[in-house]
Amino acid sequence: MSLVSLKNTITLAMSVRDRHASAEWYAAKLGFELIHHIDEAGWSELRTNVDRVTLGLGEQAEASPGNCVPVFEVADIAEARGKLELAGVEFDGETDTIEGMVSTATFYDPDRNALMLAQDLTGQS
Template structure:
């Protein structure tokens, strides 16, 4: 039995120099669809051809080569985080919140691979 329940979405988060250029590349090369650009947050998302899987592009002046973090959707990030912390799962700092958009927390598997939990905050914004 698992400690937390993730939903049926996965976002693969990557660091890029220019989100707009990268999104266009994925559209032209792989046939993916741009979902949105959130310029104020330095974030863009594109829809892959796999149901429930998106690619998130975080803009950084010096992206880490090979940087890729799977992001698992959860209904309540605070509850999920508390359960994982009680099981001694290591988190990287505090939970980040972009009001009206998303709440995220990065954590690590036993081998030090970064993973992230995300709670969608847009549902109540409409």
């Protein structure tokens, strides 16, 4: 039995040096469709050709090749995080919130692979 209830959406988040150029590359090469650029958050998101799977591009000055963080959407991030913490899951700092947009919390599996929970705050989920 699962500790938290995940929604049926996943975002694969990667760091890139230029998310606008990367978004164009993914659109041209793989046919992904731009959902939005959120410049104030340094974030772009694309719809893949896999139902309910999106690609998120976070802009970083030094992108690390091979970095991919699966982002699992939850209805209530505080509740989900609390249950995982009670079960001994390690989180990386506090939950980050961009008001009216999203709350995220990074956590680790036993091998220190980063994973993330996200709660959509736009009301569109």
